[in-house]
Amino acid sequence: MRKYLASLTFLFVTILVLAMAYPIAESEYTPVPEEQEEAPLTDSEAFDQMMAVLTHKRCVNCHPSDNSPKQGEDSHPHRFGVLRGTDNHGMPAVRCNTCHQAENNSFSGVPGAPEWSLAPMSMQWEGLSRTEIAKSMLDRARNGNRSHEDIMHHLTEHELVLWAWEPGVDAEGRPREKPPVPKEAYITAVKAWFDSGAIIPEE
């Protein structure tokens, strides 16, 4: 028994000595990073991100300043003289859905989404500055008498708007360019901008 206690004491002392000789240096300790909440967007950042999308060709091509839809990465007038028509869905016998259906067509490269059409003339954005576009969006006389909330829902939920992030391929099979801000970041930015009062900055 005495021999056993002596061995135990020796073992304890050895561990103590070793522990003192090789202390765990504080610098070797790697803390698990705490999850940090992202800082909320400032009004200016939210506006910048939203407008980076709304001024992109995937949006502006269907907000032309004339009666001709634009197409392609170079925003050329729609081929073969396609026109707006009185209801923004094309001419009586050449409707938008003569060619554009409810989804992209990867065989022909013709893009599609539900309610494919031009924005109304009062919502023409082609050639406008960011602040001019924002003013037009918020102007009930031009936006179809929509409230801020209506506009926010249109910008963040309407399938035709969100098509911009799933634009499919062109007639040569090349993927169309997407807006420069990811969809979720854009939606966050739009909501943040409206939540903070939809202030249009001076430019």
Place this chain on the structure above:
Amino acid sequence: MKISFKLNKSPQTVEVADGNTPLLWIIRDVLDLKGTKFGCGKAACGACTIHVNGEAVRSCSYAVKFAEGKEITTIEGLGSEANPHPVQQAWIEEVVPQCGYCQPGFMMAAAAMLEKIPQPTDEDIDNNIINICRCATYYRMRKAIYKAAELQKEAARKIP
């Protein structure tokens, strides 16, 4: 998947492996109606124009799955030899075709326009008939469209 629709007033059901198959391929290769033509395959030239529920549609860019429950009309169903559509009659009288390849698409587009605009002007024709004819028979087609409008008007007068 099975897709059912009416083709030239006759019920049809087709079995397709891929619902995104262009309706044009089904019409030509499965249902064996060769009047509708493949031109560009990009919904640009209009050689494949048919009517879907009365509207002009480019069938090369129309997935067959969208045809479910629809009324499809091709050039074969527009009129018959015994009773041609006013557009077909006018096309014959004005001897419009040269090579003829694009003409079914033009006739379907013209018929769709005359449904909406019974007495079209030159501007209406320019804005609504945007198909492409490599033989450039545009002048004769314009004359035929005016003639078709007159034939259609006369036919309407005769209906008691």
